[in-house]
Amino acid sequence: MKIATWNINGVKARLETVLAWLQEADPDVACLQEIKSIDENFPREEIEALGYNVETHGQKSFNGVALISKRPLEDIQRGLPGDDSDEQARYIEATISTETGAVRVGCLYLPNGNPLGTEKFPYKLGWMDRLIAHAKCRLAQETPFLMLGDYNVIPDPKDARNPENWTNDALFQPESRQKFRTLLNLGFTEAVRSCTDAAETYTFWDYQAGAWQKNNGIRIDHILMSPLATDRFSGCGIDKHVRGWEKPSDHVPVWVRLAA
């Protein structure tokens, strides 16, 4: 079973690219972020035509997440618990049943948090606290659980080509990295770093200043697996070549493979 995550930066502008990638990569489940669409405008028929079920949690203009799966998506949960006043569409979760049991999959778009010194950074940290609380809840349950998405956190200096350029950025603040470690230390395995220690392993390259051509990237899209999910983990990858396609997103897909 192949489960992927990708921040597509706008489903309207990226539909042809998304369809091309789905046909090439053939994931069983895909978590999409930054759909930038309300649910009613999401191009569900085009994706259903490739054999997928589609569930969205969108909003106007910004943010928005979607879960697509060849198998049915059950027990859909929209929004991250812990703050009823939060109107930003950044989380959707569902259960997928397989021949060997169910997996619970959370698709997340963690707040960017920039610029520092505004209300955006405490919103990011508060959202991470809510994610930690929710993850504890899921770890206490029997179903294998994965959280995939755009975490907007550079975990380590080696996860940036030029870490010194990020010292005043919300993605690389000590508080952001600390909370990411707290989340991991609940008992999750981070898929990509469990596969490779290779330097220059990135998932995002800015559109500006030739970042892609210079390989000036960062690694901010992550897949966290609960112990029961990790037991079934058999491999992972980053579809870096997609960044070189026409009209690319600034992020590329990241995926894991689980037994059955």
Place this chain on the structure above:
DNA sequence: ATGCCTTGTCGCACAAGA
């Protein structure tokens, strides 16, 4: 560098991203 691109918006410049 408050810059550089890209997307979406009841557009004709601006907000937001990272």
